[in-house]
Amino acid sequence: MISKENISNWFQELQSDICNAIEKEDGKGEFKTDEWQHTSGGGGKSRLLSNGAVLEKAGVNFSAVKGEAPKSLLNTLEVEVDDEQTPTFFATGVSIVMHPKSPMVPIIHMNVRYFELSNGTYWFGGGIDLTPHIIDKEQASWFHQQLKNACDRHDLDYYPNFKSWADEYFYLPHRNETRGIGGIFFDRLKEDSNKSKEDVFKFVQSIGESFAPVYTHLMQINKEKLFEEKHKAWQLLRRGRYVEFNLVWDRGTKFGLQTGGRTESILMSMPPTANWAYNYQHQEGFEKETAKLLKKNIDWIN
Template sequence: MTKENISTYFQGLQDDICKALESADGKATFHEDNWQREGGGGGRSRVIQGGNVIEKGGVMFSAVWGDLHEKMLASMGLTEKVDFFATGVSIVIHPNSPKVPIIHMNVRYFQMSNGTYWFGGGIDLTPHYVVEEDAVWFHQYLKKVCDEHDETYYPKFKTWADDYFFNTHRNETRGIGGIFFDYQKPHENRNKEDLFAFVKSVGEAFAPIYTHFMNKNKDLPFTETEKTFQMLRRGRYVEFNLVHDRGTKFGLETNGRTESILMSMPPMAQWVYDYKAEKDSEEAKTLGLLRKGINWV
């Protein structure tokens, strides 16, 4: 298995996911923007906007290479220059309805000319309103995906997601978590093919998971109060991505492609000074569930 094989697979995954989302939305289609990276490589940025269900979403593929940036060399404790190759698919979807959740997925592969390589990725869900039935279904689905490869994956990667997708400045999780993993390398019990098979299973779980929520919740009625709360929840999403997300921060600091990096931002969001949810309201219930360590399965 070569880096080219992995990259080609990710391109096909992007194609499959885009087709599934267009079909489930029933109106909007993806616009493709092909771009080249000055230092080597490029990508296909695909954005969908103004749909029946999806207000704005992106399914991004990239395969880039070249000299490893000094910031990343320093973060790895490396002193000698090395070349890198990185490829992956990254997705964020912002729906029209406050009853349909925001979703994020990323699957990626990274290797260096010194022989080091690893896989990373994950899926996490950010409902505007936490519906416990939906949270249980989502986590059960991810646990099944993980258990087919290694029964230690789900508890380990679920905890990793809780810890990573956390707005420390508000002491709340971004959503209901999911799974998150990084720096996954071969060891005595798993080889490169095993790791790639798991990453493929995670990537291929995205379309059935999100189209389930699109179809289940898209026609549910909502109020102006719920729409306002959606804008506030989007604001918290923006806060995480700009303040805490490693990928966003690294991309902007190293002169990455700004349009692709900021694809994850919602088209509209809102911040209300010193917002307080009404006691015993659905808004208060959701805010009370934005915490680590909830065992959904």
């Protein structure tokens, strides 16, 4: 049986591999490492790139934390335990958000994680989604095809199920719009009659390994595109929507804060600058075209 140490070690290697690939494609920026300790045990490494040639801000976090599971956390996770015992938890994973300088390069997010309680309860979770400031249908289709390919190697039901889950998860109800073009999202994934724990971990590894080739390709094909001030203004508004989702709806942010996580690492996902305009009305052209596509249940591949 694969151990939590094996899983955590692989996540740490993934962090290093992704940082190396992104640095190479950016050509200028370098990730700086900030090691930290969790108040109840364990810790992590936050790696941040600032003011690169392509990326204005990029964060790749690794964490492996442990401690007593507070009631608030167990309630959030909807886990029932014996009231006479307080279980301990172990949580490890890699979390990534990249904010490019150019409005023509999309924002990307990925998280792959593992959670375990001392009573034997465990699961894997994660997701990867793309938030173009200006949606390119051809690139959206390519992105979703890469995710489908990774999912199909393990289970043909994964992509349609996890794509729908992402549509529901990466959604701003107060705006009635999706955060971007979605991707996949999964949680509480564990062994069953058809898959072992090792099988599930191999799927999580496939998703993690897909990040670097997918995003470096998108960086490469978009970084030289010309843009105007109106595109930059739109980028700041879309970044504002990104902030709204992460602070109001994102479960990872809530989990980190509830478990006494490191605030700087938790809020790494925030863009360096953003804007909010009162009662903003979409302009004709790329703004309205993008807004029309911020919807659930779009079949990007077919």
